[in-house]
Amino acid sequence: MANTLNELVASYLADTADHEEAKKLIEERKPTFPILQAIIYAFIEGHTPFSEFRERLGKALRPAEVWYAQGRFMMELNKFGKNHNDPSEAPANEFRQILQGLNGRNVGHKIEQFYQFLLKERNRLRHEGKLGGGIVAPGNSAYMISLFALWLDPEGGVITCSEGIRKGLNRFIKAGFIPEIPGLKLNATTIDITTAQDYEAFLEANRVLLKRAPGLDFIPYWSEFFFYWVLQQEQSSKAGANTLIKEDDPSDLLTDSSTQAGRVQERSSDWSGNKEGYTTPSFDTKLIIPNEPLKPTPEPLLSRLIHEVQRHILVDEAVIRRIYHALLAGHVILSGPPGTGKTEMARLIPELLWRSEKSTSQNGNGAAASFDLSELSTETAYSTRLVTATDDWTPRTLISNIAPVSKNGTVSYKVQFGHLTATIQKNWSFQGATPEEWSHVSLRRARVSASSSLERSTIQTFKGQWLVIDEFNRAPIDLALGEAMTSLSTNDHLRVNIEGGSAELPIPQDFRIIGTLNSFDRNYLNQISEALKRRFSFIEILPPTRAMREAEQGIVLYKALQKVRHLTEAENSLHTITIDDDQWLTWNDSLSIGPDDIEGYAALWDEKHHFPFQEVFSAAWNIFEVIRIYRQLGTAQAITLVRHMLIAGLLQGYTTREQWLQALDAALCDTIADQLQVLLPDELAVLLLYLTSQREAFQAALQRHLDDLGQTTHNRLYRQLLAFGSVSDEQGQPYLNDIEIERIAAKAPHTVPAASLRGLYHLDHELPVLPQFTRRLRTFKAERGL
Incomplete structure (x- = not known):
């Protein structure tokens, strides 16, 4: 098992048999360059149609398969020829323009062009009814363009964006062999490259690897051969894929203060240097930002970002804007029934609604030429730290605690920071050794490298980090916050207990807490004091209409x-x-x-x-x-x-x-x-009628049921009518408006319009027989003595 990068590289450099095979392959590649260049230039200059270009390229690559391009590369070209092209060759002509002038200096720009072109093509073909499997995947644009660039400009320093290299770099970063690279988009297993900035970050990752492991570039295509060797070693390892590279523990729960401070220093110091033996850091001006209030996102970008939130969670635009406005004002609680997406919204809104347009993606009037999240920067947005409240929370959980630590049989006591303190501290770059030195001199607001909530396991650079407390009222939250309750109003300083006393940690002006609260349970769990309610905005999230x-x-x-x-x-x-x-x-x-x-x-x-x-x-x-x-x-x-x-x-x-x-x-x-089971007796009775009656018979039976309620338990009739009025049709109009509810409730017979009932209960559609479900509802009815 390789515990360090040096061990892994030493093993690779000692494998002379592998190097001989690599050198043999390099020699076999050399004579293919003029052949491939002639085929590509004939297509670019319009001498051959796409069909002939694809056929000639496939034949040239097939013998000996020295470029390993017969798989994904040729498969995507075949898709392009089969489904994208037409007699006018309009898509092929745009492809020609993208390949025109391609070289080692403009690979990233051409990748971005090709990616945007494939996005347009995907939308066009989908609207024509073509299924996704036959459409060229925009995500393959980096690999395809970088390989074309290598063939056209062999001396241009091109590193192909092959899956092996991208997966290898992903693993190395997660294992701690190389640091997180700002702007590099890590996902679960590989690296996403869709823009010029993405490609530059990919090249930087390769440069950092060489800086940490000099000597790897003793051979051309060094990155390709090295990561292929790593993959081969892992596949041959009897113990499985995780034995060759030992990954760091990603846990970042309650942490020793010195360790936490080191991490904050590490992030803002020279991230391409040695992580070990931190001594006297200096602030990295690339990461330092002003400590300023939360800024609004300009229109029309905000509207487009709201629509992106709606693609993940179906919530009315007006509700999302209310949350956005409330966050500009302060801290927020999202309440509502379970399953309405409160937690997901609490994590996505900070990351999405404060994104900004990159200068390279703007046209003349300052608006994005086409909307794609890859064109937007997260450096103005916020990551989130999600914690779930429990009944045993105390100030130690949120603020800090002096806890025993055993090392080599010796017990010592160290400060452990709670969820709130650790999240606030993540927003600062600290030039000091202990919490006693926290001040506006030793602390600077700094951008944060953190996992994306939108693209899980992807590391991105954010402006800051916020705290999300899920199931807010499951904890005695007033007790857990303690003196910090005052800090929530002022956004000034958080007093943190440390060894030998306390210290004041400044709270960033743009820091926020978002809580989620299950409205069905709010009467059975911990109550929230009026003092705490005053410090939060409460916004209800209801199911989609x-x-x-x-x-x-x-x-x-x-x-x-x-x-x-x-x-x-x-x-x-x-x-x-x-x-x-x-x-x-x-x-x-x-x-x-x-x-x-x-x-x-x-x-x-x-x-x-x-x-x-x-x-x-x-x-x-x-x-x-x-x-x-x-x-x-x-x-x-x-x-x-x-x-x-x-x-x-x-x-x-x-x-x-x-x-x-x-x-x-x-x-x-x-x-x-x-x-x-929590439904009222008359509500259960109506559902049973619905499941067991013919459509017309159900409508008549429901009218009789409502009339009976009006004569015996008027309040329950009124509740039924309010339930009807809470439902809107496909045009957004309530099936019963307020005037109709009052009129029906006031005078017998209590008749609901037939059209409203038909729409409410979908009486124009056949209802299938559901014996098991019906039996369960009958059991509930019997248990409650209905």
């Missing part, structure tokens, strides 16, 4: 399919769910669904063939919306419901409507039924 039905269905389908895709990998599976590089999912060629720049998630069903799941999914959605009349279920519950349906159907090879209905019936029992 029926006006957002199509968009919500897209999110639910996509996320449910994404979670069960691995179940279809067995060779004998009747169902196959694949995903392409653009994150589009394709299910048995019957459904293709993925992120859409306009619609959030676009679903393309195969209209030529009957797909029973589509019919059952539509019925399930109608039932779900009827339940929502009485129980505010969030999108997360819909995803869980559909996921359970899919697991049963995929594993048992369901292909008929009856089979998928069985899956729906069981999924309603397993995921929704127990959440309906």
Whole structure:
């Protein structure tokens, strides 16, 4: 096992047999350059059409396969020729223009051009109804352009953006072999390169690697051969992929103060230098920023970023703007029913709504030429630290604690910082040794390198970090904050207990706390004092309305399919769910669904063939919306419901409507039924009527039920009418307005308009028989003596 970079590099440099193989391959590549250049230039200059260019290039690369380009590279070129090109050769001509003048100096710029071109092509082809699997993935633009650049300019210092190099650098950074590179977009396993800045950060990562391990460049294409060797060693290791490179522990919970201070110093000192033996750091002017109030995001960029939030969480634009305005004013609590996306919104809004346009992506009037998150900088946005409140929280949890530490059998006592202190400290660059030295002289506001909430495991540079407290009222939050409650109002200093006394940690002017609160539980958990309420804005997050039905269905389908895709990998599976590089999912060629720049998630069903799941999914959605009349279920519950349906159907090879209905019936029992136990007796009675009556009979029975309530328990009739009035139709209009509610409640017979009932309960659509779910509701009815 290699614990250090030096050990790994020493092993590589000692492998002379591998070097001989590499040198042999280099010699075999040399005569291919003039051949490949002639083919590419003939295409660029218009002497050959794309079809001939692709064929000639494939033949030239096939013998001996010295460039390893017959896989992903040629596959994407074949896709381009098959699906993107047309008789006018308009896409091919744009491709020619991108390759024109390509060399080692403009690789990043050309990657960005090609990526934007492929994005436009993807949208065009999807709107024409083509499935995602046949579309060239924009994410492959870096590899394709860098390989073309290497062939056209062999002496230009091009490093190809191959998957092996990108995965290797990702692993090295996560293992701590090389530091985090500002601007480098790490995802779960590799590195994303879509802009000129991304490519420059990729080159910088390679330069830092060489600086830390001199001698690797003894051979051309050194990065390619080195990381290929690392991959081969890991594959041959008996103990698995994690034995060659030992990764650092990413935990950053309550931390010893000296360690924490070292980390803050480390981030703002020379990040390309040696991390060991920190002595006297100086502030890195590239990371230092003013300590200033939270600034607004200019329009029209803000509107576009709000729409990006809506692509992930379906919330009305007006509600997102309220949260945004409240954050400009101070700290915020997001309350509402479970499953409405409060936690995800608390993490995404700081990261998305304060992004800014990079100067390279602006046109003459200062607006982005086309909207893509890769064109926007996170250096003005905020990362978040997420913690979940528990009943045992104290000031030690949030502020600080003096805790025993055992080392070599000797017990000592050190300061451990709590969640709030550690998050605030993350925003500062500290030039000092101990907390006693905290001051406006030793502390400077500094940008933060942290994981992205939007792209998990991707390290990006942010302006600062905020604290998100999930399930806010599950902790005795007033007790846990203690004296810090005053600091929340002033955003001045946080008093932190340290060994031998206390110290004052300045709070950045743009620092925020976002809490989430489950409104269903608020009466059963810890109460929040009026003093604390005064320091937060409370904004309610409700489930999406029926006006957002199509968009919500897209999110639910996509996320449910994404979670069960691995179940279809067995060779004998009747169902196959694949995903392409653009994150589009394709299910048995019957459904293709993925992120859409306009619609959030676009679903393309195969209209030529009957797909029973589509019919059952539509019925399930109608039932779900009827339940929502009485129980505010969030999108997360819909995803869980559909996921359970899919697991049963995929594993048992369901292909008929009856089979998928069985899956729906069981999924309603397993995921929704127990959440309906809290319903009032008359609400349960209406749901049972709905599930067991013919459509016209149900409407008449419901009218009688409402009239009976009006004569016996008027308040419960009024509650039913208010529930009807809380639901809006596809145009956003309530099925009952306030005037109608008061009129119906005031005078018998208490008749609800037939059209309103038909819309509320989807009475124009057939309701499938659901015996198991109906039986569960009858059990609830019996238990409560209805």
